[in-house]
Amino acid sequence: MEAAVKLLSPKPSAILHHSSIVEPNSSSFLSGLPVKGLSLKLKPRKIKNINFVVASADANAISSSGGGRFYLNFTGFPFPLGPFLNRQTIRTEVVKDSIWLFEQEQALGFSSVSTNIRMTVIKLKSGGLWVHAPIAPTEECIQLVKELGAPVEYIVLPTFAYEHKIFVGPFSRKFPSAQVWVAPRQWSWPLNLPLEFFGIFRAETLENDDLSTPWADEIEQKVLSSPEVGIGPYVEVAFYHKRSRTLLVTDAVIFVPRQPPACISKDSLLASAKNGLAVKVLSKGREVPDEPVVDNKQNRQKGWERMVLQILFLGPSNLLEPNASFAQMSQKLIVSPIVKTLVFSKVPEKVRDWIDSIVRDWKFKRIIPAHFAAPVNASRSDFLAAFAFLDDLLGERYITRPSLSLLFTSLLGKAASYFPPDDMRTLSSLDDFLVSVGAVKKTVSGRKRTSKLI
Numbered sequence: 001m002e003a004a005v006k007l008l009s010p011k012p013s014a015i016l017h018h019s020s021i022v023e024p025n026s027s028s029f030l031s032g033l034p035v036k037g038l039s040l041k042l043k044p045r046k047i048k049n050i051n052f053v054v055a056s057a058d059a060n061a062i063s064s065s066g067g068g069r070f071y072l073n074f075t076g077f078p079f080p081l082g083p084f085l086n087r088q089t090i091r092t093e094v095v096k097d098s099i100w101l102f103e104q105e106q107a108l109g110f111s112s113v114s115t116n117i118r119m120t121v122i123k124l125k126s127g128g129l130w131v132h133a134p135i136a137p138t139e140e141c142i143q144l145v146k147e148l149g150a151p152v153e154y155i156v157l158p159t160f161a162y163e164h165k166i167f168v169g170p171f172s173r174k175f176p177s178a179q180v181w182v183a184p185r186q187w188s189w190p191l192n193l194p195l196e197f198f199g200i201f202r203a204e205t206l207e208n209d210d211l212s213t214p215w216a217d218e219i220e221q222k223v224l225s226s227p228e229v230g231i232g233p234y235v236e237v238a239f240y241h242k243r244s245r246t247l248l249v250t251d252a253v254i255f256v257p258r259q260p261p262a263c264i265s266k267d268s269l270l271a272s273a274k275n276g277l278a279v280k281v282l283s284k285g286r287e288v289p290d291e292p293v294v295d296n297k298q299n300r301q302k303g304w305e306r307m308v309l310q311i312l313f314l315g316p317s318n319l320l321e322p323n324a325s326f327a328q329m330s331q332k333l334i335v336s337p338i339v340k341t342l343v344f345s346k347v348p349e350k351v352r353d354w355i356d357s358i359v360r361d362w363k364f365k366r367i368i369p370a371h372f373a374a375p376v377n378a379s380r381s382d383f384l385a386a387f388a389f390l391d392d393l394l395g396e397r398y399i400t401r402p403s404l405s406l407l408f409t410s411l412l413g414k415a416a417s418y419f420p421p422d423d424m425r426t427l428s429s430l431d432d433f434l435v436s437v438g439a440v441k442k443t444v445s446g447r448k449r450t451s452k453l454i
Contacts, residue, residue, distance in 0.1 A: 061092045061262060068139025081163055082107035082114075083265075089141040090263045094368070094375050095244045098123050101374060102144065103263045104135045106163060112271040112303075113310050116261040117163060118370045120248055121145065122241055124218055128153030131178070132239065132248055133164045133370050134171035142174050151175075154215065156206070157182040158237040159250045164370065169199025181206050181213070183235045185225055206237050218242060220362070224252075224354040226347040228441075234343045238354075240362040246375070247364040251339055252355075253386050256312075256330040257373040260304035270295060272303035275320070278310070283320040312337050313419075315426030325423050333367070333378050333386045337419050340389060341431050346441055348393040355387050 069086045083105055092101045099122050106117040120132040129152045135141060145152065152175040157168045160183060172180050180203040186195055195203055208223040210216065219241050226234045239248040260269060273293045280288045293299050305326040309316035316325055335344060344351045359380040366375040367383065434440040 061090050062144065063088060063090045063140070068143060071136045071138045073136065080109050081166070082109065087136050087138055087141075088263055088265070089135070089138060089144055091144045094366075095246070098244060099241070099246065099368075100148065101368070102135055102141060103261060104141070105261075105263045105265060105268065107268065112268065112274070112276070113307050114264050114268045114272075115307065115311055115371055116263050118368070118374060120368050121148070122219065123148070123150055124153065124215060126153065127151075130215055130219065131155045131171075133158055133250060134167045136167050137171040137174045152178045154178060155180045156237075156239075157200075157203075158206070158239070158248070158370075159183050160186050160232070160235045161250070164250065165200075172200070179204065179214075183237045184223060185233050185235050222354060222357055222361075224350065226343070226350045234347070238358055240358075240364060245363060245365045247358070247362060247367045247383070249367065250370045251336065252369070253333055253367065253383065254336050254369050254371055255333050255367075255373040255376040255378075256308055256326075258330055260300065260307075261372070264304070264307075266295065266300065269300040269303035269307075272306045273299040279306070279319045282316060282318060284318045286320055288320055309423065313423045313427055314338070314430070317420065317422035317425065325420050328418075328420055333376060333382050335386050335389070337424060337427055341424075341427050342434075342440060344387075345389070345393060348390050351387065352390050352394060355384065355390075359384050 069088055071083075071085070071087050073081065073084050073087075087104045090103050092103070093099070094101055099120065102119040102121065103116045105114050107114040117135055118133065119135040122130045122132070124130055127150055129145070129148065129150050131145075131152055131154065134155055134157075155168065155172050155175065155178050157165055157180070159165070165186075168180065168182070172178060180200060182195065182200065182203045182205060184205050184207065195201075206213075206221055206223060208221070208225075210221060213219075213221070219239050221240075222238050224234070224236045224238070236250050236252060238252065240246070241248070270293050275288045275290060302322065305322040306319050308329065309319065309322050309325055312329055316322070318325065363380065364383075365377065365379065367378045368374045369376070431440070435442055
C-alpha cells in the first residue's frame with residue numbers, strides 16, 4: 001500500500017527485495033516488483049446521483065497494553081522493511097462479530113518514511129477465521145487474533161509482493177492447522193526460488209472465479225494476472241465478502257486519510273517532520289530552516305504529509321511545504337501514482353477486464369485495501385472512477401455507454417486521476433528511463449473496446 005514504496009521497493013507495493021527474517025523458525029525471503037533489473041521496489045453522500053467517498057473511522061480500535069511487540073526484522077535488499085525491533089498491532093472491528101482489521105507500522109529501511117500495513121480477518125459461517133494478507137506475528141498480534149475466540153482455518157496471500165509475502169510463513173507456523181492459499185504466478189528476485197524457501201509449505205493456488213474453494217459460498221475471488229511488465233508479472237487477487245458486501249484489495253486502490261493511522265509511531269512522524277537532506281533537495285530552492293522539531297500536533301501532521309508524498313511520488317516537488325500536494329492526494333479513492341505509472345498503465349487491457357468484472361459481478365458498499373485508510377465506504381461507481389485513466393490509454397469513453405451515471409463517474413474519475421504535474425515529474429522521468437533501458441515495457445494499448453453495460 002506502501003503502495004509506492006513497495007513498487008519501487010518491489011509492490012505499490014512491491015519491492016525488489018532480498019530478505020531474511022530473524023524470528024523463531026523463520027526463513028529468508030527474496031522477492032520483487034516487476035521492474036526489470038532494478039531494485040525499486042466514506043460514508044457515501046448522494047449528490048445528484050454521485051457518490052463521494054469519505055473515509056470512515058472506528059472508535060473501537062484495540063491494542064494490548066504494550067507487551068509482546070518485539071519482532072526482529074532486518075529484511076530486504078536494498079531497502080529493509082522496518083520497524084526492526086518493535087511492532088505495535090491495533091485491531092479494529094469493522095462489521096460486528098464478522099470482520100476485523102489488524103494494522104502495524106511499516107517503514108522503508110532506515111528512512112523516515114512509514115505507512116501502515118493491514119491484515120483483514122473474516123469469520124466464516126463455519127465459525128473459523130479467514131485471514132487476508134498476514135502481518136508480523138508478534139505475541140501481541142497473535143493474542144489479538146486468539147481473543148476472537150475462533151480457530152484460524154485459512155491464511156491467504158493475495159499478491160506476489162514482498163511486504164505481504166514475508167509474513168505468511170511465520171504467521172502460518174503460529175496456526176499450523178490452517179490451510180495456506182497464495183496468489184498464482186509467485187516469483188521472487190534476484191533469484192526465483194520456490195515458496196518453500198520462504199517458509200510457505202503445502203500452499204494451494206488461488207484461481208480466478210474459483211467456485212471450489214472451501215469459502216466460495218461466502219467469499220468470491222477474481223485474479224489480476226498481468227503479462228510481464230519487467231522482470232515479472234503483476235499479480236493481485238480481489239475478494240468479495242457477500243454477506244457484508246465488502247471488497248478486499250491489496251494495492252489496486254488506496255484512500256489517503258487526512259490524519260496518520262494510529263499504528264504509526266510518534267517518533268516516526270516527528271523524524272519525518274525534521275528538515276533533513278530530502279527536504280533540502282525537494283524544497284523548490286527555498287531556504288530550509290535548521291531547527292529542532294518539537295512534539296506537537298502540527299509537526300506530527302507535517303511528518304505524515306511528507307511521508308505520504310514520498311510514498312506516492314518518490315520525489316515530490318516540495319517537501320518543505322507539503323500541504324497543497326497532500327490536499328490533492330488525500331480524502332479520495334485513487335490508484336497510487338506509482339502503481340498507475342509503473343504497472344497498470346503498462347497493461348491497461350488486463351486491468352480494464354479485471355475491474356469491469358469486479359463492478360459487474362460484485363455489489364460492494366465498502367472497500368478494504370491493505371494500506372492507508374480502511375474501511376472506505378465506496379460504491380462500484382467510486383471504484384470505477386479511480387480507474388478513469390484507462391479511458392485515455394484504451395481510447396474508451398464512458399459517454400459511449402448508455403448510462404448517465406457512468407458519464408458522471410467518468411468526470412469524477414478524471415478529477416480523481418489528476419496528480420500534480422510537478423510532483424509527477426520524478427516518477428515520469430523514472431518511467432521514461434526504465435523504458436529506455438528496457439527495464440519495463442511500454443504501454444500495451446491494444447484493441448479499442450466497444451461500448452458495454454456495467
